Amino acid sequence: MCRWLAYSGTPILLEELLYKPEHSLIDQSMHARLGVGTTNGDGFGVGWYTPDGPAEPTLFRGTGPAWGDDNLRELAHSVRSGLFLAHIRASTGTPVQQTNCHPFRHGRWLWLHNGRIRGFPTLKRTLMLAVDPELFPEIGGSTDSELMFYLALTFGLERDPVGAVERMVGWVEEVGHxxxxxxxxxxxxxxxxxxxxxxxxxxxxxxxxSLYCSTAVETLRTMYPENPVLQRVTEGTRIVVSEPLGGLVGAWQPIAESSYELVTPGMDVVGRFNPQSAQAGLPVPATVGANGG
Incomplete structure (x- = not known):
């Protein structure tokens, strides 16, 4: 499987999370502790937003191991962002190529994933037939992760993110059955x-x-008043990670099973995640028959 992190808050250099922590994402690429395997060396990627940058997020992806990429290290040392997503990949069977590296992008949207669709080679054709024909040409790779993104877009990600992901998962489970x-x-x-x-x-x-979110900054400041990092970031800063970046006691809270978390400036929302029938969103194409054909 893979490891990933997502950051929202005070603009920081990417290296502050990719390289500097005790158990940074780069360290996890070699020594993951909570994943299926310990090594995630089948490519990497980072996507970031900047207030004075382009309308779309910028992507940097590579097919080699993250731990040995000098260009990633240089970029992380110079790019500052208040919202970025980063991913290190362990392939579940699809080729190691740049178009299969996360994050994936559509307009202003970024998407990354850890996990898999079980039986994906069997389900792939039927699942792909549900993608909006206008979106289909944008699919560049062969992963289940990217297909999940375009299914979520088809089912309304841009107007109803939680509902769209619930419908995407409902459709995958229906086809699986x-x-x-x-x-x-x-x-x-x-x-x-x-x-x-x-x-x-x-x-x-x-x-x-596994999935964790960082504890509220104001709580951590009370617990660790001498920590300089906690004094530099705003109270709304949050980090979501596949596994904790360090051993600071109380710094990481597990995200509950079957749940979602929304981070916005000044507010966090936590809710239950319940897959829905795809028919609750956009209808799947009539060409998708009852036997998956």
Whole structure:
């Protein structure tokens, strides 16, 4: 599987999270503690927003191991952002190529994922037939993760993010049942429109991959008044991670099973995640038959 992080808050250099922490994302690329495997060396990517930058987020992705990429280190040392998503990849079977590296981008939206669609080679064609024909040409790679993104866009991600992801998961599970595949979905997901950050933790068997959110800054300041980092960031700063970046006691809170978290400036919202029928959003194409054809 993969490891990822998403940051929203006071603008910081990317290296503050990618390289500097005790158990940074780069360290996790070699020594993951909570993933299926310890090494995540099948590519990497980072997408970031800047107030005075382009309308769309900027992407930097590579196919080699993150720990050995000098260009990533140089970039992380010079780019500052108040909202960015980063990912280190461990392939679940699709090729190691740049178009398969996360995050994925559509307009102002970014998307990254850890997990898999069980039986994806069997389900792939039927799932793809549900993608909006206007969006379909944008799909550049061959991963289940990117297809999940375009299904969520099809089911209304830009107007109803939580509902769209619930409909996407409902559709994947429905197609899985048609083919006799139980527990089709395993996911932790982060997505953003440049202003807000959503994270999701869900699996069909209710045994999802790990996901944590940083404790409220004001609470940590009380616990650690001498910590200089906590004095530099605003109270609304949040970090969502596949696994904690360090051992600071009380700094990380697990995100509950089958839930989502929305981070916006000045407000956090936590809610239950309940997959819905795809028919609750946009209708799936008539060409998708009852037998998956």
């Amino acid at each position: 048609r083919y006799g595949i139980d527990h089709a979905m395993q996911m932790t997901v982060a997505t953003s429109d440049g202003q807000r950050l959503w994270s999701f933790r869900y699996s069909s068997e209710r045994n999802s991959r």
